[in-house]
Amino acid sequence: MSIKIKIAVLFVLLFAGIKIFAQQGSDKVYLFAYFKNNGKDGLHLAYSHDGYTWAALNNDSSFLKPTVANDKLMRDPCIVKGEDGLFHMVWTVSWNDKGIGYASSKDLINWSEQQFIPVMAHEDSARNCWAPEITYDKKKRQYMIYWATTIAGKYKMDTIVESGYNHRMYYVTTKDFKTFSKTKLLYDKGFNVIDATIVADGKKYIMFLKDETRIPAQKNIKIATSKNLTNGFSLPSLPITGNYWAEGPTTLKMDNTWIVYFDKYRDHKYGAIQSADLKTWIDVSDKIVLPKGIRHGSIFAISAAELNVLLHQ
Numbered sequence: 001m002s003i004k005i006k007i008a009v010l011f012v013l014l015f016a017g018i019k020i021f022a023q024q025g026s027d028k029v030y031l032f033a034y035f036k037n038n039g040k041d042g043l044h045l046a047y048s049h050d051g052y053t054w055a056a057l058n059n060d061s062s063f064l065k066p067t068v069a070n071d072k073l074m075r076d077p078c079i080v081k082g083e084d085g086l087f088h089m090v091w092t093v094s095w096n097d098k099g100i101g102y103a104s105s106k107d108l109i110n111w112s113e114q115q116f117i118p119v120m121a122h123e124d125s126a127r128n129c130w131a132p133e134i135t136y137d138k139k140k141r142q143y144m145i146y147w148a149t150t151i152a153g154k155y156k157m158d159t160i161v162e163s164g165y166n167h168r169m170y171y172v173t174t175k176d177f178k179t180f181s182k183t184k185l186l187y188d189k190g191f192n193v194i195d196a197t198i199v200a201d202g203k204k205y206i207m208f209l210k211d212e213t214r215i216p217a218q219k220n221i222k223i224a225t226s227k228n229l230t231n232g233f234s235l236p237s238l239p240i241t242g243n244y245w246a247e248g249p250t251t252l253k254m255d256n257t258w259i260v261y262f263d264k265y266r267d268h269k270y271g272a273i274q275s276a277d278l279k280t281w282i283d284v285s286d287k288i289v290l291p292k293g294i295r296h297g298s299i300f301a302i303s304a305a306e307l308n309v310l311l312h313q
Contacts (some may be wrong), residue, residue: 015297030252031079032261033110034297039075043089045108047307048269048292051259052272052284056291057310063108068101068116069093076248077129078298081107082143083136083267088177090117090132090145094289098123100132100147102177107306110311115294119145119172119183124257125152127165131248131296135198135205135310137173137229142231148187148194155188165192169209171230187224187233195247197209197298198229205229206278211236215283219302221262223278240273240281248296259284263296267273270294 009162029034032046034056040064046054057063066074071094079089087108091101099118132147139149148167155166169187172180187193192212198205205226211218220237241262248263264271264285271285 004125016236027304028301029304031302031307032250032275032294032297032299033077033079034291034294034296035075035077035091036060036293039066039073039092042075043077043091043289044294044297045070045310046294047056047310049074051254052287052293053289058313060291064103064111064114066091066093066101066112066114069097071097073094074101076296078131078133079300080134080136080143080304081300083141086228088134090134090144092130092132094128098126098129100145104177108302109310117180118144119147119180120170122183123149123151125154125177126137127151127152130167131195133197135200135229140173140202140217140229142175143177144171144198145180146174146196146198149197161192161212165212166192167212169196170235173230186230189224189235191218195249195251195296197251199251199253200229201253203227205233207233208251209236210247210249217245219247221246222262222313240275241271242283244270244271250296250298252299261288261299269313277299286297 030048032193034044043064045057048054066072069186075092077091082088086104088104098120099116102115102117103111103226127150130148150165151168152165157166171186172183174180193209194212195210198206207224219289220239220243224233224236244265246262250261252259260274261272270290272288273281274284275281
């Protein structure tokens with residue numbers, strides 16, 4: 001082999017190596033933010049490369065202890081990576097409070113001072129703010145924060161509700177997590193609804209929600225869709241979960257496959273369903289591996305480099 005050919009081969013191999021390294025450096029890793037027990041010990045994180053098998057980070061110890069509100073809980077954490085490069089998190093601070101928790105981080109290890117956002121303080125009869133979530137609106141370049149609240153006596157109860165809770169979904173918008181719009185109603189289709197999570201899919205938004213109707217019992221996950229993030233969501237679909245009580249859905253889309261994780265809270269374990277078209281769902285609960293005691297949370301993507309920092313903190 002001539003020297004020129006050898007040099008050419010070396011350049012090809014070098015280029016291929018650089019390309020492979022670059023691809024590896026940009027590989028997606030999935031992170032699951034969750035709480036355990038009653039939420040007193042704060043934020044937990046687990047990671048996955050395939051979306052099915054999850055390993056706890058930090059020996060499944062808390063990354064952030066809750067400090068705001070009277071109960072100082074950190075339940076139902078939802079984290080998104082913003083256009084500003086920061087990770088933004090909201091969470092449930094109490095069973096009965098008129099606001100939610102918020103904090104941000106560059107690396108998921110060091111967090112800003114925690115804040116209490118009083119999103120329902122204007123409603124004297126508001127009982128709670130449960131399971132807040134964040135979805136980014138690319139068109140308007142703003143974030144929507146939404147949650148479930150019961151306002152005592154506001155909505156007709158056609159059926160028995162538990163402890164008087166009769167939720168609807170509400171929201172605020174923000175561009176900087178410092179100033180917020182007025183609170184508005186997001187979803188009311190005449191039934192008790194909690195645990196909504198909304199993801200963009202092409203030109204539409206898909207809301208996965210829990211029908212909280214007690215009698216006749218629903219307690220399942222359904223889907224609603226809209227062309228707009230803040231309004232116009234459809235009536236819910238038929239249940240996509242099975243003959244068990246499910247709540248706290250969080251979604252993961254890999255290529256053309258949707259996976260919805262949820263808490264089978266009466267069975268004290270997690271479940272998952274999978275679909276290619278959002279219509280036909282198969283149960284894949286036997287294929288998932290999760291840290292023991294995991295509770296309602298959210299899934300989001302990070303880079304391999306960001307995971308490396310978490311692994312070596």
